[in-house]
Amino acid sequence: MVPEILNALFAVFVDPTALGLCVVGVLLGIVLGALPGVSSTMSLAVLLPVSFSMSPTHGMMFLMGIFSASVYGGSISAILVNIPGTPGAIITQMDGYPMARKGRAGEALTYALIASTFGGILGWLLLVMLAPLVAELALHFQSPEYAAVTFFGLTMLAYATPGSTFKALIGGVIGLILATVGLDEVTGVARFDFGLADMQGGINIIPVAVGIFGLAEVLRNIESSTGDFEVIKNIRRLIPPWREIRGLWPVAIRGSIIGALVGAIPAAGSAIGVTVAYSQEKRMSKDPDRFGTGIPEGVVSPESANNACVGGALVPMMTLGIPGDSMTAVLIGALLIHGLRPGPQLFVERLDFVAVVYVALLLAILLTLLFGLIGIRAFARILHAPKNVLMTAVAMLCVVGSYAVRNSIFDVFVMIGAGAIGYLMHRVKMPVAPVVFGLILGPLLEENIRRTLIVNGDWWVFITRPISLSLLLIAMFALIYPALRDRLKKRGEAD
Amino acid sequence: MDNYGERRHTALVDIGVGTVLLGACAIGAVSLRNNRVLFDFDYGSDPGPGLVPALLIAVLALCSAGLIALSLFRLWRLRAADNTGAYTGPSFKLMVFPAGMTLALLAYAQTLVEFGFLETTIIFTAVWCLLIGVQDNGKPTAGHLALYAAEAIAITGGIYLVFAKLIQVPLP
Numbered sequence: 001m002v003p004e005i006l007n008a009l010f011a012v013f014v015d016p017t018a019l020g021l022c023v024v025g026v027l028l029g030i031v032l033g034a035l036p037g038v039s040s041t042m043s044l045a046v047l048l049p050v051s052f053s054m055s056p057t058h059g060m061m062f063l064m065g066i067f068s069a070s071v072y073g074g075s076i077s078a079i080l081v082n083i084p085g086t087p088g089a090i091i092t093q094m095d096g097y098p099m100a101r102k103g104r105a106g107e108a109l110t111y112a113l114i115a116s117t118f119g120g121i122l123g124w125l126l127l128v129m130l131a132p133l134v135a136e137l138a139l140h141f142q143s144p145e146y147a148a149v150t151f152f153g154l155t156m157l158a159y160a161t162p163g164s165t166f167k168a169l170i171g172g173v174i175g176l177i178l179a180t181v182g183l184d185e186v187t188g189v190a191r192f193d194f195g196l197a198d199m200q201g202g203i204n205i206i207p208v209a210v211g212i213f214g215l216a217e218v219l220r221n222i223e224s225s226t227g228d229f230e231v232i233k234n235i236r237r238l239i240p241p242w243r244e245i246r247g248l249w250p251v252a253i254r255g256s257i258i259g260a261l262v263g264a265i266p267a268a269g270s271a272i273g274v275t276v277a278y279s280q281e282k283r284m285s286k287d288p289d290r291f292g293t294g295i296p297e298g299v300v301s302p303e304s305a306n307n308a309c310v311g312g313a314l315v316p317m318m319t320l321g322i323p324g325d326s327m328t329a330v331l332i333g334a335l336l337i338h339g340l341r342p343g344p345q346l347f348v349e350r351l352d353f354v355a356v357v358y359v360a361l362l363l364a365i366l367l368t369l370l371f372g373l374i375g376i377r378a379f380a381r382i383l384h385a386p387k388n389v390l391m392t393a394v395a396m397l398c399v400v401g402s403y404a405v406r407n408s409i410f411d412v413f414v415m416i417g418a419g420a421i422g423y424l425m426h427r428v429k430m431p432v433a434p435v436v437f438g439l440i441l442g443p444l445l446e447e448n449i450r451r452t453l454i455v456n457g458d459w460w461v462f463i464t465r466p467i468s469l470s471l472l473l474i475a476m477f478a479l480i481y482p483a484l485r486d487r488l489k490k491r492g493e494a495d
Numbered sequence: 496m497d498n499y500g501e502r503r504h505t506a507l508v509d510i511g512v513g514t515v516l517l518g519a520c521a522i523g524a525v526s527l528r529n530n531r532v533l534f535d536f537d538y539g540s541d542p543g544p545g546l547v548p549a550l551l552i553a554v555l556a557l558c559s560a561g562l563i564a565l566s567l568f569r570l571w572r573l574r575a576a577d578n579t580g581a582y583t584g585p586s587f588k589l590m591v592f593p594a595g596m597t598l599a600l601l602a603y604a605q606t607l608v609e610f611g612f613l614e615t616t617i618i619f620t621a622v623w624c625l626l627i628g629v630q631d632n633g634k635p636t637a638g639h640l641a642l643y644a645a646e647a648i649a650i651t652g653g654i655y656l657v658f659a660k661l662i663q664v665p666l667p
Contacts, residue, residue, distance in 0.1 A: 053662040170516070170562065173555045177523065177548065184544035189532050191548055192523065215600075219593035223585075225631045388627035388643070392620050393650045395596065399604065400612075400654055404664040412604045420597045427585070428508050446547040454540045 001132055004355035011057075012359055018061045021054070022360065025065020026367040030375075031382050032066070033073020035390065036083040037221045040070035041326045045213040046394055048206065048334055049401030056338040057356050063334055064360035067327055068120060069368045071270070071307050075112035076379055079299070080105060080232045088270035088306035091278045095291065095298025097232075102294050106238040106376065111296050112303045113372040114245075115252050119304030120365035122256035123263065123311025127318075128358055130264065131347075134319040138344035144461050147448035148468040148475075149266075150441045153322035154434070155475035157267030161431040165482045168431040175438020176445065178203050185443070186450070198410040205333040205439055207402040207415035212432050213326065214398045215419025218391050220426055235377050244296060251281060251297050252304045259305030263312025267437065269325035270309035277305035311361065318342055318354065321444060326433040332440050337405070503573055506566040513563035520556040527552065592630065596623065612666040613655060621647035 012018045032043035044066050051059035074086025079096035089096075092112060099108040141149070154176075158168035181192045182202025193199040255277040262273035281301040282288045291298050313324025321343040323329035335342050340353060347354055372379075402415035422432045452461060462468050527533060533545030603619045624643040629635055635643070658664045 049664075050657065050662060053664065166558070166562065166565075170555065170558045173551055173558060174516075177551045177555065180548045180551065186541065187538060187544050189530075189536075189544045191530065191533065191544060192526055194526065219596060222592045222596060222627055222630070223589040224592075386628070386646075387631055388624045389646050389650065391627055392623045392646075393654070395600065395623070396616060396620060396650060396654050399600065399607075400658050400664070400666065403607075403666070404658065404662075407665060409604055409608055412607070413601070416597060416600045416604060419600075420593075423593055423597075427590070428512050429505070430512065449547060450541055453542050457540065 001128065001351070001355070004351050005128070005358055008352065008355035008359040012061065012356075012363065015057075018058055019363075021058050021062040022065045022363050023367060023371075025062040025067075026069040026364055026371055027065075029066040029069025029071075029364075030073040030076075030368065030371060030379055033070030033085050034076035034379055034382055035385060036077045036081060036085055036383070037217065037387070038085070038390070038394070039213070039217065040067070040074065040086045040088075041213045041330060042217050042394070043070045044327050044330045045210045046397045046401060048210070048330055049397075049404040051334060052337055052404055056335075056340060056353060059334060059338060060353075060356055060360045061363070063331060064357070065364045065367065067331065068307070068310055068361060068364035069371075071310055072113065072116040072303075072368050072372060073379075075116070075299075075303055075306075076109065077383055079108045079112065080235075080380055081383055088274050088302070088309070090271070091274045091302035092299055092306070094278075095294055095296075098292070098294030099296070099299065100232045100294075103234065104237070104240075104294070105232050106235040107240040107296075108299055109235065109376050109380075110238050110240060111248075111299045113369065113376070115255070115300040115303035116307040116372075117365060117369040118252045119256040119259055119306065119308035120310060120368070121362075122253075122304075123260040123308035124358070124362055124365065125311070126260040126264065126308075127311040127314050127361070131315050131319050131354075134315060135344040135347040138319055139348070141344070141467070142465075143448040143451040143455065144465050144468040145471070147445055147452060148462060148471040149320055149322065150445040150448065152471040152475045153266040153316070153320075154437060154441060155478050156265060157434050157437050159478035159482065160265075160268045160272050161433060162271065163429055163431055165479065167429065168434045169479065171425070171431055171434035172438040175435040175440075176442040177438075178208070178435070179439050179442020180446065185447070198408070201406075201410075203414060203439065204405055204411055205436070206337065206405045207411040208418040208439055209330050209333055209436050210398050210402050211415040211418025211420075212422035212436055213330065214394060214401075215415060216422030216426065216432065218395050218398070219419060219423040221387065221391055233380075235380060238376060240296065248296055248300050251300045254281065254284075255301040255304035256308040259308030260312040262305075263309030263324055264315040265312075266316040266320070266322040266324060269313070270306050273305045273309045273312070274302040277301050307365075314357070314361070318346065318357065319344060323437055323440060326436065329433070329436050329440055499573060503570065506569045506573070509566040510563050510570075513559045513561075513566065516559035517556060517563070520552050520559060523548070523552045524556075592626070595626075599623070608667045612659075613651060616651045616654070617647055620650045624650070 029043060032038050033040055047066055051062050071086060071088060074084055074089035075092045077083050077085040078089035078093035079100050082093055082097040084090045084093050096108045154172045158165050158172055161168040181199060183190050183200050190200050258277040258280060259273040262268050262276055278301050281297055282291045313328045316322045316324045317328040317332060323332055332342055398415055399412055402411045405411050425432050527545060527549055603615055606615050621644060624646045628639060628643050659666050
């Protein structure tokens with residue numbers, strides 16, 4: 001793999017367009033990630049259509065820049081405004097904002113940036129080392145294992161999503177059903193088309209992802225006036241004391257390892273990685289009550305985990321075609337648009353492209369560090385962007401981006417419908433990411449179930465094959481565990 | 496901890512959601528049933544294109560029924576418990592702007608191809624920059640109005656330049 005990575009690195013450095021697109025992606029990622037009300041997933045979903053006319057390499061450079069940088073960008077508003085710009089920054093704000101209020105805003109931002117870089121690099125190393133091994137294992141998978149791992153991915157998402165596991169599962173099933181709309185790939189028979197020619201083409205992932213992650217968030221943001229939020233403007237000292245920095249390396253290492261490993265679990269996402277890392281750090285601390293009062297450990301731990309999750313989440317995405325989180329779900333859409341199907345075959349047929357992804361991520365991490373150091377104070381000013389401009393612009397980008405997929409107004413209507421449904425799902429506390437996951441994984445699940453039944457003739461094979469059985473058992477446990485845990489907890493409280 | 500009113504509201508909403516989903520399952524089931532090719536044709540050893548959709552519809556119907564049943568059970572338990580505390584969560588009034596934007600977007604998409612991108616987008620962005628601006632800043636002054644108009648032109652122009660000129664997407 002090293003020769004391919006070096007080749008890709010050389011190819012990128014002699015291509016100013018590729019470098020330029022990575023720079024643009026990083027800058028956009030930091031800016032959009034920093035804005036309250038614009039999440040990393042939303043940034044990626046809304047800007048994804050811009051990459052359609054690019055080559056796969058250029059598209060990856062651009063999207064990886066946004067992907068990696070927006071995760072760091074979320075910490076800026078978490079620290080200065082006490083509103084996380086991204087879900088992963090929810091934990092960062094617990095100590096980041098108090099630290100800023102103590103007059104250490106600049107130091108908190110620097111800690112977030114350095115921890116993000118450290119975590120990002122460790123996550124990248126995990127990706128480079130682990131992905132080929134997983135891909136090699138997955139090459140031996142047959143249809144039952146693929147079907148089981150897809151089911152496993154969906155149930156892990158249901159388990160990992162905050163809120164009701166049951167409702168997340170329902171969302172996943174809705175996504176799976178949406179994936180069956182249109183012409184069946186094997187027989188060409190139309191399903192759920194209701195006599196409409198446009199429906200026979202199926203429901204494209206991109207408009208649904210743009211609607212659910214983009215437009216739905218716009219609709220949530222315009223429910224009411226957000227009012228003026230207080231932004232801490234006093235960013236004086238940027239470099240923390242060296243003695244303090246020296247003591248934080250073990251924190252960054254622990255956070256990064258936890259984040260990278262959790263991120264590698266299909267559908268787990270950064271929220272879990274960040275929470276586990278922070279909880280672990282607090283448990284190991286000699287004075288856990290200090291957490292939440294504005295201590296550097298409370299910023300370094302979640303930020304290193306958050307960015308390590310980026311590399312970790314790419315492992316299941318690249319090797320199995322299963323999203324590691326909602327951002328990689330959007331990235332899968334990008335790969336499909338460029339005619340690339342993520343999975344173990346990618347490591348056999350397009351190892352050069354895999355190397356491009358690695359190089360793109362590494363460059364994005366390093367460029368984030370560079371621009372973060374140069375522009376910490378400048379990025380903080382972005383927090384005052386007027387909401388009416390931002391929300392209207394994002395809504396327009398959603399429309400144009402959806403149209404750009406197939407030059408079809410039908411996709412725009414699909415996007416608007418997905419956005420409205422995504423908004424209503426938020427209102428009824430039903431997680432939305434499982435719908436997109438189901439839409440992505442649906443074709444894979446159906447194809448492998450049918451192939452299994454064609455080859456083996458019965459359903460028992462899912463249970464008689466050890467890997468398939470193991471994955472199904474873990475999946476069932478993940479579904480039952482939350483209900484069991486709640487019941488045991490209630491019984492304990494009653495006692 | 497949610498109070499009685501909030502838990503009751505959640506249970507009622509979940510019953511509504513479950514009912515809507517059951518209705519969707521019924522529509523899906525009818526669609527499958529009317530499409531005889533899905534099940535009547537002999538696809539050899541392939542179970543056919545009807546199996547997975549039928550299974551998924553069945554699973555969704557079960558889950559929806561389960562959601563309704565659980566919610567009814569929660570409501571029944573709430574009747575026996577201490578029923579203090581009114582619902583203080585978000586009201587339906589909050590849905591006015593989102594509903595308005597959704598309808599506006601539908602109208603915008605409908606007119607996009609007929610009248611062209613620039614004309615329809617300028618109008619849409621101007622209206623929504625104004626509406627969201629009024630929501631946040633109150634009654635607009637002449638200066639605000641000029642600013643909102645400039646914002647609409649900037650957004651439309653920016654998106655047109657990026658998509659039509661830079662990445663060459665053929666906009667209507």
